[in-house]
Structures are given as structure tokens and as C-alpha cells.
Amino acid sequence: MKNEMHVSFSAQNSNVIFARTIALGFLVNLKISVNVLNEIKTVISEAVTNAIVHGYKNDATKLVEMDMYIDSEELTIVVKDYGVGIEDVEVAKQPMYSTKESEDRAGLGFTIMEVFTDELVVESKLNEYTIVTMKKRYHEE
Numbered sequence: 397m398k399n400e401m402h403v404s405f406s407a408q409n410s411n412v413i414f415a416r417t418i419a420l421g422f423l424v425n426l427k428i429s430v431n432v433l434n435e436i437k438t439v440i441s442e443a444v445t446n447a448i449v450h451g452y453k454n455d456a457t458k459l460v461e462m463d464m465y466i467d468s469e470e471l472t473i474v475v476k477d478y479g480v481g482i483e484d485v486e487v488a489k490q491p492m493y494s495t496k497e498s499e500d501r502a503g504l505g506f507t508i509m510e511v512f513t514d515e516l517v518v519e520s521k522l523n524e525y526t527i528v529t530m531k532k533r534y535h536e537e
């Protein structure tokens with residue numbers, strides 16, 4: 397059993413909910429526990445919010461891309477933006493590190509993604525792109 401989907405949407409905050417909703421729609425035929433679905437929703441929210449807020453600085457003329465791949469054991473989520481990029485990914489991934497565009501940023505997004513997935517890979521080039529790839533194993537109930 398393999399399945400995949402690809403979508404792109406404007407870089408505006410209302411599309412965080414859109415991205416979560418289509419991700420759950422994509423997984424609807426699988427019997428994945430509510431806990432795991434909540435973790436998937438959470439990591440998608442963090443990655444998509446980062447692309448919108450940091451990558452594109454809320455410029456809604458830009459597009460965030462999200463791809464999902466699934467096989468019988470593992471879900472892969474890829475979130476891409478072609479925005480400002482990250483100068484040093486290892487530094488950015490540290491807990492509490494934030495460039496704090498606003499006061500409500502705790503610097504925990506990457507930490508949450510790391511905790512709720514089995515693998516997190518961040519690839520970025522300054523002023524070119526940021527690609528966040530997350531893998532999560534799941535078991536059908």
C-alpha cells in the first residue's frame with residue numbers, strides 16, 4: 397500500500413488549518429490512533445507556520461509546498477518554502493532558539509517536530525529554500 401499527495405498554498409496563517417485538515421483527509425482511510433493523528437497535526441502546524449512566518453515573512457503572494465508519502469509503516473511529510481532560508485540549521489534546531497519576529501515565539505517548533513516524529517531532516521540554503529522532511533512510523537489499530 398503506497399499513496400502520495402502534493403499541494404501548495406498561499407503563505408498566510410489561515411492555511412495552517414488548511415494544511416492540517418488536508419493531511420488528516422489524506423490519512424482518513426487508515427486506522428491511526430487519535431494520539432498519533434494529533435502528533436501529525438502538531439508537527440505539520442509547526443513546520444507550515446515556520447514556512448509562513450519565518451520563510452516568507454507572511455507574504456501571501458508566496459507559496460508553501462507540502463508533500464505526503466505513505467507506505468504500510470511510515471508517513472513522510474515534506475514542507476518547503478523558497479524564502480529567506482536558515483543560516484545555521486544546527487543552531488536553529490536548538491531548543492529555545494528563535495529569531496523572535498514576535499513575542500509569542502518560544503523557539504520550540506523544531507524541538508516539537510523532533511519529539512513527535514521518528515526522523516527530522518532540515519535542509520536550507522540562505523535566501524533560497526528551507527525543506528523540512530519528517531518521517532513518522534505508525535501502526536494501524
Ligand SMILES: Nc1ncnc2c1ncn2[C@@H]1O[C@H](COP(=O)(O)OP(=O)(O)OP(=O)(O)O)[C@@H](O)[C@H]1O
Nearest residue numbers: 446447450451488494495501502503504505506526
Ligand atoms: N522555514 C524557515 N525559514 C527561515 N527560518 C526558519 C524557518 N523555520 C525556522 N526558522 C528559524 O529557526 C528558528 C527556530 O524555529 P522554531 O520553530 O524552533 O522556533 P520559532 O518558530 O522561533 O518559535 P515557535 O515555533 O516556538 O513559535 C526560527 O526562529 C527561525 O529563525
Ligand SMILES: [Mg+2]
Nearest residue numbers: 442446505506
Ligand atoms: Mg516555529
